Amino acid sequence: MPDLASPAFWIAVLQIIAIDILLGGDNAVVIALACRRLPEAQRNKGIFWGVFGAIALRVVLIYFALQLLAVPYLKIVGGLLLFWIGIKLILPEHEDAHGNVQSSSTLLGAIRTIIVADAVMSVDNVIAVAGAAHGSIVLVVFGIAVSIPVVVWGSKLVLTLMDRFPVVITAGGGLLGWIGGGMLLTDPGFPVHWRDVVPHSTSIASGAGALLVVVAGKWLAQRRHARVAHDGLATAKAATVDRGDPT
Template sequence: MFEFFASLHWGAVAQIVVIDILLGGDNAVVIALACRNLPAQQRVRGVLWGTAGAILLRVVLIAFAVLLLDVPLLKFAGGVLLLWIGVRLMAPAEDAHENVKPADKLWEAVKTIVIADAVMSLDNVIAIAGAAEQADPGHRIALVIFGLLVSIPIIVWGSTLVLKLLDRFPIFITFGAALLGWIAGGLMVNDPAGDRWPLLDTPAAIYGASVAGALFVVIAGYVLKKRRTASSATHSR
């Protein structure tokens, strides 16, 4: 056990926890919406069983994602998707929870949570798989599971506190979006399809791509957010 913790890439663990907290707010809202019509004595069980099912499914999805990232051009595609996810984090779209119906039976609520979480977790899956790339190949799945086990309780029981913190200090969202851009840049430049160009495998190229990804997400997200704010102000007149 001690050897496992000693061999962990703690930087990647920290990134996984931050990513899951920032991108897990929607999932916490889904859990609350799905369980709100359950009898009081069943709500805790609904949250626990739904969360357990969602974690299990997410681990399976991430395991597949980690393996598939070795296929040429998939890292590049994942990086492009992560750039979009980072921009979306800075400039969120309209409310996406309208279709989540509250359930009045325990297993209906659990099913709703698991299905909704699977649909909404593509961003988490790609981002966490990208963060796990930094670790030794033999430790990646264990790293993902450990990161999820650390962050899920924070999401489920601390989501209100986290949301208040993000509302009060929006700079954390910018840092989180920049982190996603940083991971995206590293993923794209490390794609196996680029192995024919040794220059891409240098620390300068990897660092430069990571910085470029972070800057792109922050600038594009800021511009998109300003446009949406201006558009909303125009429509409200």
């Protein structure tokens, strides 16, 4: 049983809540799309049972992820995946991630759509929360339970804040890098306990992971922006030539 008076417990809870908000902030969009064809009287039921089923499935998936992270070298894989997830979070999106979410005219159909869509979209969330939980399913359940109302009812506000203040996205990517860096040194496959050899080695690895994700994410974002600008300029020039305008 975790120590509720321990600062480490509450830091981990805050990390899980932040992960759920950052990586699950668009769940409300999925729910709205899945339930938009339901009669008004059934929409609240669709939302409630869809969210309930999606959260229950996520807890089960995270439980199995916690067991897998005890297998040697899988924490290294998980840490590297978190680096990539953090970098993707920082990169700008170019397409609508919800274009394939189908609405349903029946309550059971809408619930099924919400659960399936959440399961497909929650792979990154599952890995990140499992890394932040340090093997504690109590932390997982508590963190997700606290974040549910924020994700479902406050996600529009969260998405607005992320749009207006890009530093929130950058900080979220850094958080995932921090967790990933710490995971690398706690893998049970390592014959050496780095914390016993190098003072503050976990903090150093976490900080290096956060820095790596932020720097790599910003660099790739700049390259993508430059490429899009270049392609747009080339398209404009081609259109000008096609019209026969002198340049």
